[in-house]
Every structure is written in C-alpha cells, then in structure tokens.
Amino acid sequence: MKKNTHILLLGLGYVSVWAYKNLVSTLGPQIKSGEVQITVVSTSDYHAFHGFTGEFLAGMLPVGLRRTPQAKLLTKANFVHGKALSIRQEEQAVLVQNFHSGKTERIEFDHLVVGIGSVDNDAGIPGFREYGLGVKKENGIAECRKRILAAVEAASKSLDPKQIDAALSFAVVGGGFAGIEVCGNLCEYLRELSTVYSILRKHAPKVYWVHPGEEALPQLAEGGFSSLLRYCKRQLEKEGVITLSQARLKEIKASAFELDNGMCIPSRTVICCIGQKIVPLASPTPFMTDLKGRMETSPQLQAVGYCNIWAGGDAARVMHISGKKECRADALWAIKQGRRIGRNIARSIKGKKPLRFSFPGMGQTASLGMNKAILELYGICLTGRLAWWIRLGFFLYYMPHRSQVGKAIRAFLQPRRLWELDGGSFEFQVSGSEHIPETRNPKPETRNPKPETRNPKPETSKPKRSYPILSNPV
Numbered sequence: 074m075k076k077n078t079h080i081l082l083l084g085l086g087y088v089s090v091w092a093y094k095n096l097v098s099t100l101g102p103q104i105k106s107g108e109v110q111i112t113v114v115s116t117s118d119y120h121a122f123h124g125f126t127g128e129f130l131a132g133m134l135p136v137g138l139r140r141t142p143q144a145k146l147l148t149k150a151n152f153v154h155g156k157a158l159s160i161r162q163e164e165q166a167v168l169v170q171n172f173h174s175g176k177t178e179r180i181e182f183d184h185l186v187v188g189i190g191s192v193d194n195d196a197g198i199p200g201f202r203e204y205g206l207g208v209k210k211e212n213g214i215a216e217c218r219k220r221i222l223a224a225v226e227a228a229s230k231s232l233d234p235k236q237i238d239a240a241l242s243f244a245v246v247g248g249g250f251a252g253i254e255v256c257g258n259l260c261e262y263l264r265e266l267s268t269v270y271s272i273l274r275k276h277a278p279k280v281y282w283v284h285p286g287e288e289a290l291p292q293l294a295e296g297g298f299s300s301l302l303r304y305c306k307r308q309l310e311k312e313g314v315i316t317l318s319q320a321r322l323k324e325i326k327a328s329a330f331e332l333d334n335g336m337c338i339p340s341r342t343v344i345c346c347i348g349q350k351i352v353p354l355a356s357p358t359p360f361m362t363d364l365k366g367r368m369e370t371s372p373q374l375q376a377v378g379y380c381n382i383w384a385g386g387d388a389a390r391v392m393h394i395s396g397k398k399e400c401r402a403d404a405l406w407a408i409k410q411g412r413r414i415g416r417n418i419a420r421s422i423k424g425k426k427p428l429r430f431s432f433p434g435m436g437q438t439a440s441l442g443m444n445k446a447i448l449e450l451y452g453i454c455l456t457g458r459l460a461w462w463i464r465l466g467f468f469l470y471y472m473p474h475r476s477q478v479g480k481a482i483r484a485f486l487q488p489r490r491l492w493e494l495d496g497g498s499f500e501f502q503v504s505g506s507e508h509i510p511e512t513r514n515p516k517p518e519t520r521n522p523k524p525e526t527r528n529p530k531p532e533t534s535k536p537k538r539s540y541p542i543l544s545n546p547v
C-alpha cells in the first residue's frame with residue numbers, strides 16, 4: 074500500500090457521510106496508523122437530514138434535529154469549512170475557499186469524492202428569493218414554520234377580512250414527493266395551531282396545492298401504484314386542500330402569487346418544492362456532464378475517464394443496474410452510492426478492482442401527517458398508519474448518528490410543543506394600508522375547504538396529544 078493515501082470528500086451530504094462511514098469501517102487500522110487520511114471539505118459544517126421534512130414542518134420533531142454537526146460525525150477525518158471552487162485533475166488537487174481564513178487553498182488528493190448535491194431550484198421565478206420559501210436551503214424548514222406562525226399571528230390581530238384571508242392562505246408548489254409531504258404536514262400543523270389560535274377556528278385557512286401536471290406524483294401512476302395516488306387525493310380532499318393542477322407558478326409577490334393560467338391568489342406564504350438544481354464547480358470542468366450539469370459516472374461510480382475521482386448523489390448521473398434508466402436523485406440512492414464509493418476506494422487502495430453499483434432500489438414513501446403515509450416497498454403498496462410507522466422506522470435507521478435517533482424517538486414520544494420548538498420572534502406584520510389583490514379566477518365553490526373539517530371544537534384549549542407510544546416501530 075502506498076504511504077499516506079489522502080482521500081478528499083467534497084460535501085457533507087449523504088454521499089460523503091456514508092462514504093466516510095464505510096471507509097472508517099473498512100480501513101480502520103490504516104486510518105488509525107495514519108497511512109490513510111481523510112479530509113472533508115464542505116460549505117455546511119453539519120449534515121442536513123431531509124428524511125423527516127414533513128415531521129419537522131409539522132412540529133413533531135424539533136428542527137434542530139435536522140442537523141448533525143460535523144464534529145460529531147467526522148471523528149476520524151480533518152474538516153475544512155469551505156467551498157470547493159475547482160478540481161485540477163492534472164495536479165490531483167482541489168482549490169478550496171476556506172471560510173475561516175478567507176484564503177484559497179490547494180488541497181491534494183489520491184482519491185476524490187464529489188458529493189456536492191443540489192440546492193433549491195428557483196426556476197427563475199420572479200419574487201422567489203424575496204417572498205418565496207424553500208425547504209432545502211439552510212434554515213428552510215425553520216423559516217417556513219416561522220412564516221406560518223407569523224401569518225396566523227398577523228391574522229389574529231387583524232380586523233380586515235381581506236388581510237385575514239391573505240394571511241390564512243397558504244400555497245405549496247410542486248407535485249412531487251416533497252410537495253405532497255409539505256402539503257399534508259402543513260395541514261397537520263395548521264390543525265395543531267388551531268387549538269391555540271382561535272382565528273383558525275373562526276376563519277378556515279386555505280391550503281392550495283399547485284402542480285403543473287394533470288396528475289401529481291407521476292412516478293406513482295407510471296409505476297402502476299395508483300392506489301397510493303388515490304390515497305393521497307383522498308387525504309388532501311379530507312383536509313380541504315384546493316388542488317390547482319396544470320398550473321405553473323409565474324410570480325410571487327408580497328401578498329399574492331400568480332399562476333401561468335392567469336390566476337392570482339392573495340397569499341403571504343408560498344412554499345416551493347419545485348425540485349433541485351445542481352451548482353456545478355467552476356467551469357470549464359474536465360468532466361463529462363449531462364444537460365443538468367451532473368457528472369457522468371461509470372458503473373463503478375468513477376467520473377467517466379478517471380479511476381480515482383468518484384461521484385454520487387444529486388450531483389452525479391448514475392445509471393441503474395438494469396441499464397434502462399437513471400437512478401433517482403434521493404437520499405436512499407445517495408446513501409447507497411456513498412457506501413459503494415467508500416467500499417470501492419478501500420478496494421482500490423488494497424489493489425482490488427472496484428465493483429459495480431448494483432443496488433436495484435427499494436421503494437418510495439411520503440408522509441401526509443401523523444399516522445398518514447404512502448409506502449411502496451419492493452412493489453408492495455401500503456397506506457395509512459402502518460405505512461407511517463414503517464417509514465418512521467426506516468428513517469430512524471438512516472439517521473446519521475445514534476444520538477440523533479435517541480433524540481428523535483424522545484421527541485416523537487412527547488406531546489407536541491408548538492412554541493418551545495421554534496422560539497424566536499415573529500417579524501411578519503400586517504399593515505392596515507397594504508394592498509391585497511383580488512383573487513383572479515377563483516376556484517369553484519366545491520373545491521373550497523369545508524370550514525367544519527378543519528375546525529376543532531373551540532373549547533379545546535391545549536394541543537391534543539396525538540402520538541401513539543413507540544413500542545414496535547418497524
């Protein structure tokens with residue numbers, strides 16, 4: 074073995090964390106003796122867990138649990154808080170902007186893992202940055218929760234029905250898994266808030282779900298899992314969600330959003346789940362990329378044409394073992410790719426041939442609120458409580474650190490503490506003179522939420538504990 078092999082991991086997402094875990098378990102003695110050194114460079118100094126997005130939004134879990142600090146995870150690696158700027162493959166080095174020193178450093182590598190993931194896609198929508206909300210960005214979920222609370226607070230202080238209507242109109246944009254999860258759990262959150270804020274009992278909030286297709290979640294229909302799709306529709310109908318299909322978000326304004334079909338709906342809270350985009354490293358890049366900017370990879374997860382540069386997750390295009398389709402860009406695939414990359418680097422260091430990435434896939438899942446979920450596992454479809462509990466067990470298993478699992482279980486067992494979880498002040502104000510546009514092309518009456526379905530009994534003053542005891546999660 075070559076002395077002092079240096080493995081450089083870019084990013085602290087799923088790919089890097091699981092590659093690191095695998096390297097530590099397969100090359101433990103070499104890492105201990107210093108023959109193998111690992112360095113992680115990341116713009117975030119924590120790992121962000123996206124698995125419980127809905128639960129974080131609804132307040133079932135404290136948002137702080139989304140983050141696992143690097144110091145907890147990377148006990149056997151060096152960490153550089155900074156941004157990889159470019160890869161100099163001819164020098165076997167990466168240029169890194171170090172956030173602490175402010176300087177640009179050159180870090181050499183023997184093996185490089187590119188796991189720089191993706192960021193919220195604003196799709197160039199005017200007003201997205203100023204008024205829209207994203208769920209992946211730093212503090213995205215916490216911001217969403219704060220804005221929802223602020224809107225409810227503002228509505229409760231206002232006497233103007235137009236202002237109240239705009240404050241209590243919420244939009245979720247995006248017809249994928251993240252969109253439906255956010256939509257279902259937003260309803261859950263509003264229901265919980267209504268036990269505290271009487272305005273939500275007097276004035277039923279409106280939740281709009283906007284997506285461009287005729288049907289949402291096209292992957293379910295394509296895979297023949299229409300029972301899951303029907304369940305989602307039923308659940309959202311029960312919640313009174315107003316579905317606006319075949320519509321694209323055109324613009325977000327301070328107190329309204331516009332769709333490409335001409336509709337303009339007063340609302341102050343527009344949560345965008347319209348997918349992710351890649352932020353490639355500085356160009357010209359020496360690597361083959363697809364139109365989305367993802368690195369093309371070999372079946373062994375090496376960047377095409379290189380034997381010591383590896384890539385996976387959202388930033389890479391990886392073909393499925395069947396050779397007929399691409400692997401999905403989600404956390405499970407990123408975890409499995411990270412693991413394979415770790416194992417393949419260890420094999421290369423030991424002089425063995427790297428192996429193909431052969432994970433065939435497992436399924437898909439989304440939650441729509443407490444005890445409500447859809448799950449497809451190896452072609453078997455489950456819905457409701459059982460699906461929710463299996464999903465819970467699965468996500469707990471894939472949380473990056475055992476201490477986070479313990480905290481998550483404890484949080485699930487506690488009654489919901491809406492206020493303690495967030496803290497912070499509400500900056501959202503309603504000004505009496507603010508212009509609220511009229512609704513253009515309002516939806517037919519039949520689609521409007523039925524107030525009685527959302528209104529809990531006014532005499533309830535405390536949030537109801539609705540958590541079953543975690544006795545047999547999987």
Ligand SMILES: Cc1cc2nc3c(=O)[nH]c(=O)nc-3n(C[C@H](O)[C@H](O)[C@H](O)COP(=O)(O)OP(=O)(O)OC[C@H]3O[C@@H](n4cnc5c(N)ncnc54)[C@H](O)[C@@H]3O)c2cc1C
Pocket residue numbers: 083084085086087088089114115116117119120121123124125126155156157158188189190191192208209251352385386387388402403404405406407
């Ligand atoms: C709201 C939401 C909910 C989701 N829910 C699920 C779910 O329930 N199940 C599921 O399977 N998937 C889910 N996903 C998808 C999943 O989160 C992604 O597919 C996964 O995060 C991809 O992992 P990754 O390692 O490629 O990148 P990421 O997890 O995005 O990590 C990228 C890392 O690279 C760092 N970085 C970026 N650029 C640089 C740079 N230039 N230099 C250094 N570091 C850099 C970032 O700071 C970050 O640490 C969800 C995604 C979102 C947005």
